Amino acid sequence: MVKYQGPELDRTFAALADPTRRALLMQLESGEGRSVSELARPFAISLPAVMKHLDVLSDAGLVSRIKTGRTVTCRIEAGPMEEAMQWLVRYQKFWEASLDRLAALVEESGE
Amino acid sequence: MVKYQGPELDRTFAALADPTRRALLMQLESGEGRSVSELARPFAISLPAVMKHLDVLSDAGLVSRIKTGRTVTCRIEAGPMEEAMQWLVRYQKFWEASLDRLAALVEESGE
DNA sequence: GCATAACTTAACTTCATGGTTAAGTATCAA
DNA sequence: TTGATACTTAACCATGAAGTTAAGTTATGC
Numbered sequence: 001m002v003k004y005q006g007p008e009l010d011r012t013f014a015a016l017a018d019p020t021r022r023a024l025l026m027q028l029e030s031g032e033g034r035s036v037s038e039l040a041r042p043f044a045i046s047l048p049a050v051m052k053h054l055d056v057l058s059d060a061g062l063v064s065r066i067k068t069g070r071t072v073t074c075r076i077e078a079g080p081m082e083e084a085m086q087w088l089v090r091y092q093k094f095w096e097a098s099l100d101r102l103a104a105l106v107e108e109s110g111e
Numbered sequence: 112m113v114k115y116q117g118p119e120l121d122r123t124f125a126a127l128a129d130p131t132r133r134a135l136l137m138q139l140e141s142g143e144g145r146s147v148s149e150l151a152r153p154f155a156i157s158l159p160a161v162m163k164h165l166d167v168l169s170d171a172g173l174v175s176r177i178k179t180g181r182t183v184t185c186r187i188e189a190g191p192m193e194e195a196m197q198w199l200v201r202y203q204k205f206w207e208a209s210l211d212r213l214a215a216l217v218e219e220s221g222e
Numbered sequence: 223g224c225a226t227a228a229c230t231t232a233a234c235t236t237c238a239t240g241g242t243t244a245a246g247t248a249t250c251a252a
Numbered sequence: 253t254t255g256a257t258a259c260t261t262a263a264c265c266a267t268g269a270a271g272t273t274a275a276g277t278t279a280t281g282c
Contacts, residue, residue: 006130013128018240019117022198029201037258049241051260056239070249070258078205085199087133090140092196094189129270148228160271162230167269181228181279 008061009087012080015060020045021053025062025076033066033073119172120198123191126171131156132164136173136187144177144184 015021020043027039040050054074057063061080066073126132131154138150151161165185168174172191176183 009133010128010130013124016195016198017121017124017128019121020240022120025202031205035258045240046242047259048243048261052240067259070247072259076202076205078202081199081202082206084127085196085203087127088192088196088199091136091187091189091192094142094187095193125269131270146228156270157272158229159231159273163270178229181277183229 008080009083011060012062012084015056015062016081016084018053018056020050021057024050024053024057028063028074028076031076033075035071035073036065037071039074119191120194122171123173123195126167126173127192127195129164129167131161132168135161135164135168139174139185139187142187144186146182146184147176148182150185 016025023042024039027034027042036051036054037047039054040047043050054063054065058065062077064075064077066075127136134153135150138145138153147162147165148158150165151158154161165174165176169176173188175186175188177186178184
């Protein structure tokens with residue numbers, strides 16, 4: 001019973017492929033919500049450009065937005081990252097020589 | 112001393128965002144090398160199209176190619192995936208409530 | 223040496239992405 | 253009620269990504 005996770009993984013990895021979007025997620029790392037303009041402030045690009053990045057992130061399910069009055073609060077939604085990580089874990093054996101305990105433990109518990 | 116890992120992560124995540132490329136990597140999962148045409152066979156797309164995907168994968172450092180005579184043997188290089196995974200790990204706390212052993216084990220061994 | 227197999231390169235098409243500016247819609251504050 | 257704040261939408265542009273077909277190289281095998 002394997003979930004059909006193709007398109008979701010596509011969107012997740014694609015969303016994470018952009019440095020601006022990763023920076024946006026990093027701003028949300030504290031777990032506290034932030035407004036769109038607050039998120040946009042550190043960047044040199046226009047507000048609409050940031051909005052598009054937020055669209056990509058929420059299409060990928062990585063960010064949720066709630067409007068309260070005129071401000072929109074963004075929050076991180078890490079669920080899709082879990083799938084991405086599980087995809088990567090399958091290849092861990094290939095770098096585990098240079099890796100620490102993590103690989104060993106996963107391997108150990110895997111079977 | 113944090114490595115400047117932006118562009119590498121860009122390329123890694125971008126390479127993983129395509130289902131054809133993920134399928135190519137999955138074919139290399141056994142660890143044994145495979146020729147280009149062997150890799151291309153399962154796909155409905157043309158050989159040059161597959162070649163371009165292999166270019167993206169090797170630009171991202173995820174695949175190495177060695178030419179022997181007229182055949183090119185491809186092998187998986189998982190190094191860059193480790194960085195990607197380490198990036199994702201920072202967000203693990205956001206989904207760990209709903210996660211299985213993996214999270215628990217990583218957490219346990221992590222500190 | 224000649225045909226075929228295994229790639230590679232080139233030229234082209236189409237569509238998505240990431241950016242812009244300009245104008246539009248709410249909402250809040252005075 | 254008017255003006256500023258906070259976001260949204262629209263229209264546009266340049267670039268790059270993913271595919272195609274066609275032609276070009278370079279080995280092998282007979």
